[in-house]
Amino acid sequence: MHRIFYRHESHAMTKTQHPEFHLDSQIIHLNHAAVAPWPQRTVNAVANFAQENGAVGSTNYLHWLTLEKTLKKQLKQLINAPSINDIALVKNTSEALSFVAYGLNWNSGDNIVSSNIEFPSNRIPWQSLKNQGVEFRQTDLQQDTTPEASLFSNVDKNTRLITISSVQFAAGQHLDLEMIGDFCQQHGILFCIDAIQSLGAIKFDVQSYQADFVMADGHKWMCGPEGLGVFYSRPDSRKRLKLTQFGWHMIKDTHDYENQPWEAHSTAQRFECGSPNMLGIHALSASLSVLLEVGMDTVEQQVLANARYLASEIQQHKQLLLLSASPTQLNSGIVLFKPKTLTKQCLFNYLQNKQVLCAMRGDGIRFSPHFYNTLDQLEHALTLVDEATTL
Numbered sequence: 001m002h003r004i005f006y007r008h009e010s011h012a013m014t015k016t017q018h019p020e021f022h023l024d025s026q027i028i029h030l031n032h033a034a035v036a037p038w039p040q041r042t043v044n045a046v047a048n049f050a051q052e053n054g055a056v057g058s059t060n061y062l063h064w065l066t067l068e069k070t071l072k073k074q075l076k077q078l079i080n081a082p083s084i085n086d087i088a089l090v091k092n093t094s095e096a097l098s099f100v101a102y103g104l105n106w107n108s109g110d111n112i113v114s115s116n117i118e119f120p121s122n123r124i125p126w127q128s129l130k131n132q133g134v135e136f137r138q139t140d141l142q143q144d145t146t147p148e149a150s151l152f153s154n155v156d157k158n159t160r161l162i163t164i165s166s167v168q169f170a171a172g173q174h175l176d177l178e179m180i181g182d183f184c185q186q187h188g189i190l191f192c193i194d195a196i197q198s199l200g201a202i203k204f205d206v207q208s209y210q211a212d213f214v215m216a217d218g219h220k221w222m223c224g225p226e227g228l229g230v231f232y233s234r235p236d237s238r239k240r241l242k243l244t245q246f247g248w249h250m251i252k253d254t255h256d257y258e259n260q261p262w263e264a265h266s267t268a269q270r271f272e273c274g275s276p277n278m279l280g281i282h283a284l285s286a287s288l289s290v291l292l293e294v295g296m297d298t299v300e301q302q303v304l305a306n307a308r309y310l311a312s313e314i315q316q317h318k319q320l321l322l323l324s325a326s327p328t329q330l331n332s333g334i335v336l337f338k339p340k341t342l343t344k345q346c347l348f349n350y351l352q353n354k355q356v357l358c359a360m361r362g363d364g365i366r367f368s369p370h371f372y373n374t375l376d377q378l379e380h381a382l383t384l385v386d387e388a389t390t391l
Contacts, residue, residue, distance in 0.1 A: 017372070017374060018371075018372035019040075020039035020040050020041060020290050020372070021037065021039060021040070021372045022040050022043075023037055024355075026355050027355045027357065028355065028356045028357065028373075028377045028380060028381050029357045029370075029373070030356060030357060030358050030367040030368060030369050030373065030381060031357040031358050031359055031366075031368060032201070032220060032221050032223075032333065032368045032369065032370045033169065033172075033197055033220060033221070033333065033334055033359070033366060033368035034220065034359050034368070035219050035220065035226065036219060036220055036221065036222070036223040036224075036370065037223065038223060038224070038225075038283070038287060039223055039286065039287055039290045041286045041287075041289065041290060042223070042224065042225075042283050042286040042287045042290075044286070045282045045283055045285070045286035046225075046279065046282060046283050048282075049278070049279060049282045050279075064278050064281070064282075067281060067282060067285055068089070068276055068278075068281050069084065070285055071089070071281050071284060071285040071288070072084040072087045072089070074285060074288040074289070074292060075087050075230045075288070077292060078199060078200070078204065078222075078288065078291070078292070078296070079195070079199065079204050079205070079206045079214060079230070079232060080204070080205040080206060080207055080208075081206055081207075081232055082207065085235075085267035085268060085269075086232055086233060086234065086235065086238075086267070086268050087230060087231070087232055087268055088230070088231040088232075088233070088268035088269060088270075088271040088272050089228060089229070089230065089231075089272060089276060089277070089281070090215070090228075090229050090230070090231045090271060090272070091227060091228070091229065091277075092121075092217050092226075092227065092228075092229045093121045093122075093194060093196050093215045093216055093217050093229055094121045094124075094125070095229070095231075096213070096215030096229065096230075096231035096271075097121060097122060097125045097126075097163075097192070097194065097215060098125045098244070099231065099241060099244065099245075099271055100125075100161075100192055100213050100241065101125035101126055101128070101129060102125075102244045103240070103241030103242050103243070103244060104160070104161070104190075104240060104241060104242075105240075105242065106129060106132050106133070106134045106160070107133070108132065108133025108134075109133060109135075109158050110133070110134050110135070110158055110159075110160045111134065111135040111136070111137055111156070111158050111159050111160070112126050112129075112134065112135070112136050112137065112159070112160065112161045112162075112163060113137045113139060113151055113154045113155055113159055113161075113162045113163075114126065114136065114137065114138055114139065114151075114162070114163045114164055115138060115139050115140075115141050115147075115151070115164060115165075115168070116138035116139060116140055116141075117141065117168050117170060117171075117173075117362075118138075118163075118164075118165055118168075118169075118194070119165065119169045119194070119196075121194065121196075122163055122164075122165055122194040123136070123138075126163065137154045139151050139153075139154045141173065141175075146176075147173065147175050147176075148175060148176050148179050148180060148183075151164070151175075151180065152183055155183075155187065155189065159187075159189055160189065160190060161189060161190040161191070161192055162180060162183075162184055162189055162190070162191055162192070163192040163193075163194070164177075164180065164192075164193060164194070165193070165194045165195075165196075165197060166193050166194065166195045166197060166198040166204065167197035167198050167201075167202075167332040167333075167334065168197070168334075169196075169197055169334075169361065170334075170336060170361040170362035170366065171323055171324045171325075171334065171336045171361075171362055172197070172307075172324045172325070172330070172332040172333065172334025172335065172336065172366075172368075173324075173325070173332070174198075174202075174331045174332045177193065177208075177209040177211075178208055178209055178210075180209075181208075181209040181210035181211060182210065184210065184212075185210050190212045190213070190237060190240075191209070191210060191211050191212050191213075192211070192212060192213040192214075193209065193211050193213070193214045193215075194215060194216070195214050195215065195216040196215075196216040196217050196220055196221075196229075197220065197221070197332065197333075197334065198216070198221070198332075199216045199221060199222055199230070200220065200221030200222035200223065200288075200291055200299070201221035201299065201300065201303045201332070201333045201370070201371075202296075202299075202300045202303065202304070202331070202332065202333070203296050203297070203300050206232055206234075211232070211234065212233070212234050212237035213231070213232065213233050213234075213237065214230075214231075214232040215229060215230065215231045215232070216229055216230055217229040218230070218280070218284045218287070221303075221333065221370065222284065222287055222288060222291065223287040223290070223291070223370070224280070224283055224284035224287040224288070225279075225280050225283040225284060227277060227280050228277050228280035228281065228283075228284050231268065231271055232268070233268055233271075238268065238270075243264060243270060243271075245271070245273040246273055247273035247274040248273075248274065249269070249272050249273055249274050249275060249276070250264055250265055250269060250270045250271065250272055250273045251263060251264060251265060252264065252265050252266065254269075294371065298371070299371045302371035302372075303333040303369065303370060303371050304330070304331065304332075304333070306333070306369040306370075306371070306373050306378060307330055307332065307333050307334065307335050307367075307368075307369060308327040308328075308330050309327075309375075309378060310335045310367050310369065310378055310381075310382070311324060311325070311326065311327040311330050311335045311337075312327040313382050314335065314337045314382075314385075315327065317385075317386070317389075318340075319339055319340050319341060319342075319389040319390070320337050320338070320339055320340065320385070320389065321337060321338050321339075321340055321364075322335075322336075322337050323336040323337055323338060323362065323363060323364045324336040324337070333368050333369060333370070334366060334367075334368050335366070335367045335368070335369075336361065336362055336363075336364045336365070336366050336367075337364050337365055337367075338363055338364030338365060339388075339389050341389070342388065342389055344360055344363070344364050344365055345360070346388070347365055347385070347388050347389070348360050348365055350384070350387075350388040351365070351381070351384060351385070351388070354384045356381045356384055367381070
């Protein structure tokens, strides 16, 4: 078999296994845009929490509450939020998007502008507003000179909100969020960002983007558990959302259980209606501590180096077609490609059987390496792609 992939050295690429990731040596995990593995300290945090709970119950509950605040501080740092008061811990991205969709007061004839390549989480809540006379406009991002210009061309005087993924889930397209934020500010439009394919992989700044609402789950690039996510809301924009869920935890005097009457919390805690997911909080805090210790500058540099290496090698392969951006233009951790003769299903099955974890998305196969993936792992995955296309 003729080998078409060649070794590329890069100072930004990881040569040795990161000590926090103890995956089976047979597995090459290139599926962080779906569900990521946990760092070892997260595994330990969950095990220790379970042992503590089994041994002494809720004796240390006050410490758990302190850890909940620590997690919000970590998330504040990750997204550069002004305050932890702007951060709510939610079940998932869909819940947060629904808070916005059903928290705003809509008028018949209003419209929402987005793209036509959004994950269902950032489509279905908005489409469900059709019975209120609200139009959800799905923009072809290639219809104008730039993706951003394409979005703006769909805006009119009845546009209330632009909602977009920071990085598109299939091909990894990364829009200019600062430009979109500026446009929204100039035109009095709310700006909502589904950041699930950014947080934990590339740097993110809610303030420079002038975002009104941002949401993401913890189980992808943040390497945390499913069932816990973050919902950021700008204070002035938060006041525009009527509440759609109610419970003891979202009121101003949270631990005054006899309060009559009650008032909703003024901070983002108003979106946390019930008991916190303490198990998830222990896990996600541990995972974020790894990313923040490494530093998001370094994480981003290595994620992009890994993705660009894969994209470059795939682009040069005679039997493959690169569907995501070219290596020089790629600015996310997602690489999408397809074989020219073999079906994508056959290639996917071959890689899965060889324990290369990836995904079928859009028209092809999606690789999504993280910062800790080594050059040897990437080369081995490419060798298996080569084998599959030349069998």
